[in-house]
Amino acid sequence: MEITLHGSVADMLNNQVTAGKYQSPEDLVYEALEALVKQKIDEGINEGLADMEAGRVIEINAGNLQSVLSKPVSEW
Secondary structure (H helix, E strand, C coil): CCCCCCHHHHHHHHHHHHCCCCCCHHHHHHHHHHHHHHHHHHHHHHHHHHHHHCCCCCCCCCCCHHHHHHCCHHHC
């Protein structure tokens, strides 16, 4: 895959590589994507914890599993 960066984004990337903080532009992009994935995971965890604190949870067990699975997500 090829990506062309322009302007300040290209300058920032080149400055980081030139400063020796990354061996290649790909290393910087990889680290940035790792940070983005971690951020998204953390946001999901925080949302789940907020749902728990607000009581927006149900217990899933053998008795209600089928009804939980058959209910469309839009109805939750």
